[in-house]
Amino acid sequence: MVAPLLGGSMEGNQNVERIQALSDVLEAYEHGESLFPPTPPVAALRAFEAVARRRSFTRAAIELSQTQTAISHQVRKLESLLGVSLFVRSLSGIELTEEGAQLLPAVQDSLGMLTQAIKRIKDRQHSEELSVVTLAAFGVKCLLPHLADFRERFPYVRLRIKTVISFSASHNYLHDIAFRYGTGNWNNVTAVRVTEETLTPVCSPKFLAAYPIESVHDFFEQVPLILTESSAFSNGWDAWFAANQIRPPATGNVIICDNMLSAIQAAIDGLGVTLGRRPLITADLAANNLVAPFANEIRGDSAYYMTIAKGSEDRRLIREFMDWFCSLGIC
Known part of the structure; x- marks a missing residue:
């Protein structure tokens, strides 16, 4: 026994009772006893849940592919463990007792969690x-x-x-x-x-409407060029200008992006003209997010x-x- 640590006040007595209870639990644990009350077998819980949901021992037995006698035995086992009745018979059939109604949501939640955990384990094994x-x-x-x-x-x-x-x-x-x-x-x-790669200038439809092409050279002299400086892609503009015999613009009106995705998005947003690369621009051309104002494409040196x-x-x-x-x- 644990000796009283406090005086005779009510609060002191309650503290002594708590300490004694904790001492008893720890002593039981040291002797190999469980800290938790016995858990009902899963089969009994499943039987109870099925009967409670269907309000019938017969229908629960059919659902669980068991005999009605087996279902009744599982429910009686659960009632014996809990020390309460879970069902009562009435003129309309089987009804839950107050204790049964209190137990049902917890059982359904627990069985649901168990089912999901088992499913996740099986899915992982087969994935x-x-x-x-x-x-x-x-x-x-x-x-x-x-x-x-x-x-x-x-x-x-x-x-x-x-x-x-x-x-x-x-x-x-x-x-x-x-x-x-x-x-x-x-x-x-x-x-x-x-797939291979082909290169062609692209811009947004709205941008092209604002800068109609009357002279190819004049067009490139007045519009912002969107360049890509990336370790993955070469710039490509000089090669396209040379292949189409167009003098590169002398203007410094450029926007420099560090990756191709940013350059494409900048063109979609109407910031200028970028050298688009198929297949990266194929979907945006089909969706009219981009237009290719020049028919001349060149093949890239990579794929x-x-x-x-x-x-x-x-x-x-x-x-x-x-x-x-x-x-x-x-x-």
Whole structure:
């Protein structure tokens, strides 16, 4: 027993009782006894919930694929454990007692949580993960808009998408598939060409209306050019001007972006003319977010590739993803 620590006041006596109760609990725990009351078997809880919801032992037995006798036995076991009756019979059938009505919501919540936890575990066991790393512009413009279709076809695949500005440090990213931009000559990977690249100036329809083209040279002298200075993409403007025999503008009216995605968005927002690159601008041209005022396109010196580590070509999940992406018509 714990000796009184306080005087004889009511508060002191209550504190002594609390300390004694805690001492008894700890003593029981030291002897291997559980700190919690016995938990009813799940089968008994399921039987009770089904009977309470259907207000019938017969219908509960059918739902749980058991006999009515088995269901009755489970309910009696639960009532014996709790020391209360959970159901009473009335003229209209079976009714919950006050204790049964109090217990039902807690049982339904607990069984629901248990069911969801089991489902998550099973889903994780049957799911597979695929990690994909991509240049940000290609990912936003060419990959992400189509992933809903992939998810519908392959719902068991858990996708992990990583976007990068360049692949200068791609060895730092653990991935199964990479969408890369270049010549296709990389070490220790198998490269599958996705699509070539073509370049053409683009701007918003509203911007073009404000700067109608009367003379190609005069047009470029007066409009802001949106340049891209990126480790992933070369600027490209000089090559386009040379291929179309146009003298580069002498004006310094330029906006410089550090990535292609920003340059495209700047053009959509009416800030100027950027050198668009198919396939990155294809969707925006189709949606009339951008227009290409000149028919002359030039082919870029690089292309887009899907790359995978050598030796993983026959992995089923990788093959499914590659086949799916090529079926989109981008390849």
